[in-house]
Amino acid sequence: MTMAAxxxxxxxxxxxxxxxxxxxxxxxxxxxxxxxxxxxxLSSATVRNILARLEEQGLVRQPHTSAGRTPTDAxxxxxxxxxxxxxxxxxxxxxxxxxxRRSGTVTDLLENVSHELAMASQQIxxxxxxxxxxxxxxxxxxxxxxxxxxxVTVVATGNQVTHKVIDTPxxxxxxALEQAAQYINAEFAGLTLHEAREAIVARxxxxxxxYDVLLTRALQLAQTGLDEVTPEETLHVQGxxxxxxxxxxxxxxxxxxxxxTLRALFKLLEEKHRLVELLTSYIEADGxxxxxxxxxxxxxxxxxSLVASxxxxxxxxxxxxxxxxxxxxxxxxxTVVDGVSQAVAxxxxxx
Amino acid sequence: MTMAAxxxxxxxxxxxxxxxxxxxxxxxxxxxxxxxxxxxxLSSATVRNILARLEEQGLVRQPHTSAGRTPTDAxxxxxxxxxxxxxxxxxxxxxxxxxxRRSGTVTDLLENVSHELAMASQQIxxxxxxxxxxxxxxxxxxxxxxxxxxxVTVVATGNQVTHKVIDTPxxxxxxALEQAAQYINAEFAGLTLHEAREAIVARxxxxxxxYDVLLTRALQLAQTGLDEVTPEETLHVQGxxxxxxxxxxxxxxxxxxxxxTLRALFKLLEEKHRLVELLTSYIEADGxxxxxxxxxxxxxxxxxSLVASxxxxxxxxxxxxxxxxxxxxxxxxxTVVDGVSQAVAxxxxxx
DNA sequence: ATTAGCAGTCACCCCTAGCGAGTGCTAATC
DNA sequence: GATTAGCACTCGCTAGGGGTGACTGCTAAT
Numbered sequence: 228m229t230m231a232a233x234x235x236x237x238x239x240x241x242x243x244x245x246x247x248x249x250x251x252x253x254x255x256x257x258x259x260x261x262x263x264x265x266x267x268x269l270s271s272a273t274v275r276n277i278l279a280r281l282e283e284q285g286l287v288r289q290p291h292t293s294a295g296r297t298p299t300d301a302x303x304x305x306x307x308x309x310x311x312x313x314x315x316x317x318x319x320x321x322x323x324x325x326x327x328r329r330s331g332t333v334t335d336l337l338e339n340v341s342h343e344l345a346m347a348s349q350q351i352x353x354x355x356x357x358x359x360x361x362x363x364x365x366x367x368x369x370x371x372x373x374x375x376x377x378x379v380t381v382v383a384t385g386n387q388v389t390h391k392v393i394d395t396p397x398x399x400x401x402x403a404l405e406q407a408a409q410y411i412n413a414e415f416a417g418l419t420l421h422e423a424r425e426a427i428v429a430r431x432x433x434x435x436x437x438y439d440v441l442l443t444r445a446l447q448l449a450q451t452g453l454d455e456v457t458p459e460e461t462l463h464v465q466g467x468x469x470x471x472x473x474x475x476x477x478x479x480x481x482x483x484x485x486x487x488t489l490r491a492l493f494k495l496l497e498e499k500h501r502l503v504e505l506l507t508s509y510i511e512a513d514g515x516x517x518x519x520x521x522x523x524x525x526x527x528x529x530x531x532s533l534v535a536s537x538x539x540x541x542x543x544x545x546x547x548x549x550x551x552x553x554x555x556x557x558x559x560x561x562t563v564v565d566g567v568s569q570a571v572a573x574x575x576x577x578x
Numbered sequence: 579m580t581m582a583a584x585x586x587x588x589x590x591x592x593x594x595x596x597x598x599x600x601x602x603x604x605x606x607x608x609x610x611x612x613x614x615x616x617x618x619x620l621s622s623a624t625v626r627n628i629l630a631r632l633e634e635q636g637l638v639r640q641p642h643t644s645a646g647r648t649p650t651d652a653x654x655x656x657x658x659x660x661x662x663x664x665x666x667x668x669x670x671x672x673x674x675x676x677x678x679r680r681s682g683t684v685t686d687l688l689e690n691v692s693h694e695l696a697m698a699s700q701q702i703x704x705x706x707x708x709x710x711x712x713x714x715x716x717x718x719x720x721x722x723x724x725x726x727x728x729x730v731t732v733v734a735t736g737n738q739v740t741h742k743v744i745d746t747p748x749x750x751x752x753x754a755l756e757q758a759a760q761y762i763n764a765e766f767a768g769l770t771l772h773e774a775r776e777a778i779v780a781r782x783x784x785x786x787x788x789y790d791v792l793l794t795r796a797l798q799l800a801q802t803g804l805d806e807v808t809p810e811e812t813l814h815v816q817g818x819x820x821x822x823x824x825x826x827x828x829x830x831x832x833x834x835x836x837x838x839t840l841r842a843l844f845k846l847l848e849e850k851h852r853l854v855e856l857l858t859s860y861i862e863a864d865g866x867x868x869x870x871x872x873x874x875x876x877x878x879x880x881x882x883s884l885v886a887s888x889x890x891x892x893x894x895x896x897x898x899x900x901x902x903x904x905x906x907x908x909x910x911x912x913t914v915v916d917g918v919s920q921a922v923a924x925x926x927x928x929x
Numbered sequence: 930a931t932t933a934g935c936a937g938t939c940a941c942c943c944c945t946a947g948c949g950a951g952t953g954c955t956a957a958t959c
Numbered sequence: 960g961a962t963t964a965g966c967a968c969t970c971g972c973t974a975g976g977g978g979t980g981a982c983t984g985c986t987a988a989t
Contacts, residue, residue, distance in 0.1 A: 255951090257950075257951055257952090258951075258952075259950095259951080269962080269963095270962070270963050270964080271951090271963090272953095272962070272963050272964070272965090273961085273962055273963070275951090275952070275953075276953095276961095276962090278952095279952095279953080289951095289952080290971090291969085291970060291971065292951085292952065292953095292968085292969045292970060292971095293949090293950065293951050293952060293968085293969050293970050293971070294950080294951065294952085294970085294971080295950085295951065295952090331727075331729075331742060331743025331744075332729075332741065332743055335743070365721070365723075366721045368719050368721070368731070370716070370717045370719070370733050372716075372733070372737050376682075376737070378682075378683075378733060378737070378739060380719070380731050380739075380741070382721050382723070382729060386723050386727070386729070386743060388729060388731075388741050390683065390731070390739050390741070391682060392682025392683055392686070392737060393682075465848065466848070467818070467844055467848065468841050468844040468845040468848055471837055471840065471841035471844065472841075486822055486837070489822065490819050490822035490823075493818055493819040493822065494819040497816065497817070497818065497819055606982090608981075608982060608983090609982080609983075610981095610982085620931085620932095621931070621932050621933080622932090623931075623932050623933070623934090623984095624930085624931060624932070626982095626983070626984075627930095627931090627984095629983095630983095630984080640982090640983080641940090642938085642939060642940065642982095643937085643938045643939060643940095643982080643983065643984095644937085644938050644939045644940070644980090644981065644982040644983060645939085645940080645981080645982065645983085646981085646982065646983090
C-alpha cells in the first residue's frame with residue numbers, strides 16, 4: 228500500500244462511482260459495469276488497470292479472485308472526504324425546527340432529536356449533551372421526602388433539569404429547607420455548576436466558625452446535589468431496530484455485520500458510559516466528524532461507521548449523530564446529521 | 579387436538595422431562611432418551627406410544643418425521659402451570675433488597691430493578707409503574723425559565739418526581755410563583771393526583787368571580803402541570819443484548835427466533851407505549867403471569883414468552899418481568915421475577 | 930399393556946460437475 | 960505510451976446424488 232493521497236482525476240472518479248454503486252447495491256462492482264457507467268468512455272480492460280492500481284493503494288478489495296471490487300475503509304474515507312467538500316443542505320429543516328421547539332427541557336429536546344434523526348436517517352441515532360463546564364445554575368429547590376431524605380432539584384441554563392435524592396444525617400423542617408434554597412439561590416445562581424460547587428465548598432470553609440446550623444446544612448445539601456450531573460442521563464439513543472436492516476438486506480450477507488457484531492454493538496450501546504467515552508474521544512472541534520470502520524478505537528465498532536456533529540449554542544456543547552454499517556449512505560447521513568445539528572443549535576440559541 | 583387437561587401421571591412426567599430437557603439442550607428429544615432418563619423404567623417403544631398421544635393433544639410436535647419431539651406452546655403452558663404450583667424462593671433476595679434501597683426516586687428504582695433483573699435472568703427485562711390513581715401529591719414547585727415558560731416539578735408519594743415545562747400566556751414574577759406553589763401545597767397536598775386535579779378545576783369554577791389574579795394563575799399552572807404523568811417515563815427496559823444469545827445459541831437455529839422476529843421485537847420495545855399497552859392488558863391481578871408464544875395477542879411477540887409479576891405497595895401497582903424466547907428457562911425466570919417483584923414491594927413499603 | 934424388531938423417513942454431510950461472472954495478462958492497435 | 964480485444968483462469972454458487980444415522984410408526988410376540 229503506497230500513499231493514498233495522489234490519485235489522478237480519473238482514478239478518483241472511478242473510485243467514487245464504485246463506492247456509491249456498492250453502497251446502493253451491496254454487491255461487488257465489476258470493471259465492465261464501471262466502464263459503462265463511469266461516463267469516461269473507457270473499456271473494461273482499462274478500468275481493470277485502474278482498479279488494480281487502486282487496489283495497490285489499499286482503497287478497494289476483492290472478496291475473492293473472480294469477484295468485482297468493494298471499497299475498503301480507506302476507500303470509504305476518500306469518498307467521504309470528497310463528499311464533505313461538497314455538502315448539501317437539508318431541505319426539511321424548517322418543519323424539523325418547529326417540531327423541536329416544542330420540547331420543554333433539554334432532556335425532552337435530546338429525546339426528540341434522537342428520534343427525528345433515527346427516522347430521517349433510517350439508522351440508529353443518538354443525541355448527547357456532555358457534562359459541560361458552561362452550564363449555569365439557575366434555581367435549586369429542596370423538598371423533604373421522609374425523615375432522612377431530601378429531594379434536590381437543580382434547574383440549569385438551557386432548561387436542563389436534574390433531580391436527585393440525598394440521604395441526610397438528620398431531619399429537616401420544610402420551612403428550613405425553603406429558607407436554605409432561597410439562600411443558595413440568592414448567593415450562587417448564575418455561576419456555572421462547577422463554579423457554584425467550588426464557591427460553596429469555599430464558603431463552607433470560610434464560615435466554618437460561624438456555627439450557623441441552617442447555613443451549614445444548606446451548603447451541604449447544595450454541594451451534594453450539585454455533585455453529580457450524571458452524564459448517563461444526557462445521552463439518548465433511538466432507532467436500534469434499524470441496525471437489523473443492514474444485516475437483513477443482502478440476504479446471506481458476507482458483510483461483517485453478523486449477529487455476533489450486532490450483539491457486541493448492542494452491548495456497547497447499553498453501557499452508556501462506554502458510548503459517551505467513545506464519542507467524547509472523537510469530537511474535539513465543532514462540526515462534522517465521520518469515523519469509518521477500522522478507524523474506531525473500539526474493536527466492537529469496527530464493522531460500523533459513525534457520522535456525528537457537535538453543536539454549540541455558546542453555553543453548551545452537544546453531539547448528535549448516527550451509527551450504521553460501514554456500507555452506509557454517507558451522503559444522506561451527512562446531510563441529515565448536519566441539518567439536525569444546526570437546527571438544534573438554533574433551537575438552543577432561541578431559548 | 580382434544581382436551582389437554584386429562585393427562586395420566588405418566589404422561590405428565592414424560593412431558594415435563596421432555597420440556598426441561600429441550601429447554602436445556604435446544605434439540606428435539608427422542609423416545610429412547612426419555613425411556614432412559616424418565617425414571618419410569620419404560621422402553622422406548624412405550625414412550626413412543628405416549629408421545630404419539632401427547633402429540634394428538636397438541637402438546638408436542640416433530641420438526642420432521644425422523645426427529646425427536648419438541649414442546650408446543652401448549653406443552654410449555656402445561657409445564658409452566660406445573661412449575662407455578664411448586665414455586666421456589668429466590669435466595670439472594672437480601673443483597674438485592676439492600677442494593678435496591680439505595681435508589682432515590684422511583685425512576686432510579688425502576689432503572690435499578692430492570693438492570694438487576696436483566697443480569698439475574700440473563701434476559702431482557704423491564705420494570706414499569708403504570709400511571710396510578712392512588713399516587714398522592716406531595717409537593718409542587720414552579721420555576722420561571724424564561725418569559726413564557728414555567729417549569730413545574732411535581733413530587734408524589736413514593737418519591738416519584740416528574741417535571742414538565744409549560745408555556746404560559748404571560749410572564750410570572752419569581753416571587754409570585756413561589757407564593758402560588760405555597761398556596762397549592764397548602765391546599766391540595768395529600769390528595770391523589772387525580773383528585774388534586776379535580777379539586778383544582780372545581781376551585782377554579784368556584785372562585786372564578788374573585789378576580790384574584792395570583793390565585794387563578796396558580797390554579798391554572800397546577801392544573802396543567804398535573805395533567806400528565808407520562809407513562810412512557812415509567813417504563814424501563816434493559817438487557818436487550820441478551821436477546822441475541824438465544825439466536826446465536828443453537829448455531830443454525832430452526833427456532834423461530836430469527837433476525838426478522840428479533841427486529842420486530844426491537845421495534846415493539848422501542849415504541850414504549852405499545853409495550854405498555856401489552857403489559858397492562860395482561861396484568862390484571864397481583865402476582866405472577868406467564869404468557870407463552872402464541873398466547874400473545876401481538877404477532878410480533880409470538881416467538882417469545884413473557885414472565886411478569888405485578889407488585890403492590892398499597893399505593894401503587896407496578897410490573898416487572900423478563901422477555902425471552904419461548905424456549906426459556908422458565909424455572910429460573912419465574913424464581914427471579916417473583917423474588918425481585920417481592921423485593922421491590924418491600925422496598926416501596928419501606929418508604 | 931408392554932415390548933422387541935423392523936421397515937421407512939428425512940435431515941445432514943460430502944462429493945462432484947457445470948455454470949457464469951469477473952479477473953489478470955498479453956499481444957495487437959491507435 | 961495509453962488503450963483495448965481476447966483468452967485462459969479462478970472461484971463462488973447451485974444442483975444433484977449417495978451414504979449415514981437418528982428417529983419414528985407399526986406389527987407381532989410376550
